[in-house]
Amino acid sequence: MVNLKVSISKLKLKTPILLASGVLGSSYSTINRVIRETRIGAIVTKSFTWEPRVGYNTPIVAYTKAGIVNAVGLTNPGYRALKEILGNIVKNDVPIVVSIAASTSKEYAEIASFAEENGADAVELNLSCPHVKGHGLEIGQDPEYVGKIVHEVRSVLKIPVIVKLGLTDRIVDSALKAEKAGADAVSAINSIRSVVIDVYARKPILSNIYGGLSGPAIHPIAVRVVFDLYKNIEIPIIGIGGVTDWVDAVEFFLAGASAVAIASVIAIKGLKVIDEIIKGIEEYMDKEGFQKISELVGLAHGN
Ligand SMILES: Cc1cc2nc3c(=O)[nH]c(=O)nc-3n(C[C@H](O)[C@H](O)[C@H](O)COP(=O)(O)O)c2cc1C
Structure with missing residues (x-):
């Protein structure tokens, strides 16, 4: 019998697939729909900021041969809306x-305290937004600062603290500092800073110029990051980046992820892809003789 349950610190997930931040996680109605209609293991909300943010002017999304490049600009109603x-x-x-x-x-x-008081089961610190100045990647690539933020959040919270890191040369150092400061898990990666140019207008397509590339093109990069993180940290890793089917998810487990989060593929294929991925993992485990996800985690390292 295949058992798909996983634990990420105190969080108990019935399946190892999470909804990554940014897609369908802004309103309670879409979140309730994902919970009702799929076997999702956990939901990560859209990132909430101090003040409400309207986001950038259109165009905020460019479709390329390599995948989606978005610069939504952290559109959200501000953290006080979390109560409702x-x-x-x-x-x-x-x-x-x-x-x-x-x-x-x-x-x-x-x-984070406000989220906990209002019923959040965990927080994810987005230290990796590739296109909003002062709100992400600059923080995540400074390991000392990562340690300081995690320490401060950890000291006021009871629920698990997950740290989301993006692609930088210092990602392993930042993850180590996060772990040392008390982080319960690391999720990686966010979309990757990119520019798309309209050859007729002869200028960048996105109003913000820079956006974040997500989707299949970033998957092998994300697998490499998870592979490197697994060699260096003890806390659980949530693999994110370019998952389109169960094979991509299993690859993340083998690289060292305890769970996997998905975003863009839902925008392309709809909600049904969540259960397709979960079913694919289940069938693979059944055929290959695995009973628990934990048996797969890190197997590609040969341990
Ligand atoms: C439209 C869009 C909005 C996103 N918004 C957020 C966000 O608010 N916070 C965050 O941490 N990541 C955000 N992400 C990044 C995703 O959570 C994920 O890390 C990234 O897209 C890579 O996964 P994927 O290839 O499965 O899409 C967003 C991604 C997309 C496509």
Whole structure:
């Protein structure tokens, strides 16, 4: 019998697939729909900031041969809206992880406390947004600052703290600092900073010029990152980046991820892809003789 349950620190997930931050995680109605209609293991909300953000002017998305490049600009109603959103989610045993994007450690800690008070099961500190200045990647690539933020959040919170890191040369150092400061898990990666140019207009397509590339093109890069993180940290890793089917998810487990989060593929294929991926993992495990996800985690390292 295949058992798909996984634990990420205190979080108990009935399946190892999470909804990654940014897709369908902004309102309680879409979150409730994902919970009702799929076997999702956990939901990560859109990143919430201190003040409401309208985001960037259109165009905010460019479709390329390599995948989607987006610069939405962290559009969200501000963290105070979490009270109403969290209060209206019908969880059905699906943990809700509130994603936070802030610009100081104090803001991270205050928003995290507010999320906890209003029913969040965990927080994910977005230290990896590739296109909003002062709200992401600059923080995540500074290991000392990562340590400071995690320490501050950890010291005021009871629920698990997940740290989301993006692609930088210092990602392993940042993950190590996060672990040392008390992080319960690391998720990686976010979309990768990119530019798309319209050859007739002869200028960048996105109003913000820079956006984040997501989808299949980033998958092998994300697998490499998870592979490297697994060699260096002990806390669980949530693999994110370019998963389109069960094979991609299993690859993440073998590289060292304890769970996998998906975003863009849902925008392309719709909600049904969640259960297709889960079913594919289940069938693979059954055929290959694995009973628990934990038996797959890190197997590609030969241990
Ligand atoms: C439209 C869009 C909005 C996103 N918004 C957020 C966000 O608010 N916070 C965050 O941490 N990641 C955000 N992401 C990044 C995803 O969570 C994920 O890390 C990235 O897209 C790679 O996964 P994928 O290839 O499965 O899409 C967003 C991605 C997309 C496509």
